[in-house]
Amino acid sequence: MNHLTIVDHPLVQHKLSVMRRTSTPSNQFRQLLREISHLLAYEVTRDLPMTTVAIDTPVCPMDAPMLDGKKLALVSILRAGNGLLDGVLELIPSARVGFVGLYRDEETLQPVQYYFKVPEGMDERVVIAVDPMLATGNSSVAAIDLLKKAGATNIKFLCLLAAPEGVARMKEAHPDVQIVTASLDEKLDEKGYIVPGLGDAGDRMFGTK
Template identity: 80%
Template sequence: MTRHLTVVDHPLVQHKLTLMREKETPTAVFRQLLREISQLLAYEVTRELPMTTKRIETPLTEMDAPVLDGKKLALISILRAGNGLLDGVLELIPSARVGFVGLYRDEKTLQPVEYYFKVPAELGDRMVIAVDPMLATGNSSAAAIDKLKEAGAVNIRFLCLLAAPEGVARMKEAHPDVPIVTAALDERLNEVGYIMPGLGDAGDRMFGTK
C-alpha cells in the first residue's frame, strides 16, 4: 500500500455513510451501519496481508491453495469510538489479536491525553491496523501511532470513517509510513475541531450519549 491516503469510493460505502451522516438516524441504526461499513473498509485495508499456500484436498483432487501467512494481525481500537469499527472488522477477521489505546481530547487545547494502553505481544511481527472513526485534528491519532511504534509496531495501517484535510496532513507529517484508509475526505475542521460536514460526535451517536 504505497499511497498515504486511500478513499474507498465503493457505492455501498458511500450510501451507508450518507445514512450515517443524517442527524435523524437513530443510535441502533448508526451502530449497525458503522459495523457494515467497517467490514467493507476492512477489505481495502487488508489488501496486502501476506499469503502462502497449503496442500488441501477438495472433493475432486488435491491442490496448493492460498492461505494467510505469518502471525495473526493486530487490531488496535482507539477508545472509545474505535470500538464501533473494531466490531465490524473482527467479524471479518475473527482470529485477529486486539488491543486498546485510551485517549481523550482536551476540549481546550485539543491535545490528546492518554488513560489506557494494552496491546498484543510481538507487534513487530504483525500487521497492525489502528481504528478510529474520525481523523479530525490528527493529534490523538498521531499520539496513538507513537505509542504503537514505541511498543514495537513497524507495519501499521490507520482505518477511519471520515478524515479532515488537517488530520491527514498531521498524520503525514508525523507518520508518513502509515497509510490511511477512509470512506470520505471531508472539507475542513470547524473552530472547535469537529469535521465538517461530518456526522457529529461518532462516540455519542454510537453509544447514545451527549
C-alpha cells in the same frame, strides 16, 4: 496521495450518507458503522502476506492460498474505535486485539492518554489501528506513537471520515502509515470537528449526547 486510500464504493457512500443524517438514531448508527467496517476491512487488508498450503478438495489436491505470518493486531482507539473494531473482528475473528485510551482535551485539542494494552509480538504483526474520525490528527498521531514504542513497524490506520488537516498531520508525523477511509471531508471547524462530518461518533454510537 499514496498514503491515503478513499473507499468510494457505492454501498459505503450510501451507508455513510445515512449515518451523517441528524435524524439517524444510535441503534441504526451503530449497525451502519458495523456494516461499513466490513467493507472498509476488505480494502485495509488487501495486501496482507500470503502463502500456499497443500490441501485436498473433493476433486483433487491443490496448493491453496492462505494468510501467512503472525495473526494481525487490531487496535481500537477508545471509545469510538470499538464501533469499527467489532465489524472488522467479524471478518477476522482470529486477530489479536489491543486498546489505546485517549480523549481530546476540549480546550487544547491535545490527546490525553488513560489506557494502553496491546498484544505481544507487535513487531511481527500487521497492525490496524481503528478510529472513526481522523480530525485534527493529534490523538491518532499519539496512538501511532504508542504503537511504535510497543514495537509495531507495519501499521495501517482505518477511519470512517478524515479531514485534510488530520491527513496532513498524520503524513507529517508518520508518513509510513497508510490511511484508509470512506471520505475525505472539507475541513475542520473552529472546535476541531470535521465538516460536514457527522458529529461526535462516540456520542452518536452510544447515545451519550
